[in-house]
Amino acid sequence: MEEHECAHSGVHKDIAEKVAKVTPDEDVLFKAAELLKIFGDSTRIRIIFVLCQSELCVCDIARLLNMTQSAISHQLKVLKEARLVSSRREGKTIFYALCDEHVKTIFYQAMEHVME
Numbered sequence: 197m198e199e200h201e202c203a204h205s206g207v208h209k210d211i212a213e214k215v216a217k218v219t220p221d222e223d224v225l226f227k228a229a230e231l232l233k234i235f236g237d238s239t240r241i242r243i244i245f246v247l248c249q250s251e252l253c254v255c256d257i258a259r260l261l262n263m264t265q266s267a268i269s270h271q272l273k274v275l276k277e278a279r280l281v282s283s284r285r286e287g288k289t290i291f292y293a294l295c296d297e298h299v300k301t302i303f304y305q306a307m308e309h310v311m312e
Contacts, residue, residue, distance in 0.1 A: 281294060
């Protein structure tokens with residue numbers, strides 16, 4: 197890592213050391229960046245929104261979002277792989293829901309930020 201000269205050399209050393217002590221490993225930061233990329237797709241955001249409201253099957257999500265079941269299934273697979281969405285089977289129907297409250301929190305925090 198390249199060092200940069202600061203016009204106020206040494207003045208902020210204590211703050212920099214404090215931050216360095218709490219900075220997560222690169223692997224953790226990389227995983228967080230990858231997770232946030234999942235939220236970077238408008239279809240996935242729309243799916244997360246409807247799942248914030250209720251557990252739903254693919255056909256209901258497709259109908260609500262005016263999309264094909266195939267397109268929704270593809271995005272649900274991505275969301276499942278990222279551990280943002282879970283599924284359960286009831287007979288022949290598979291219902292999807294958000295994995296936990298963290299997903300809702302991330303989504304609603306993003307919505308609050310853009311609506312300020």
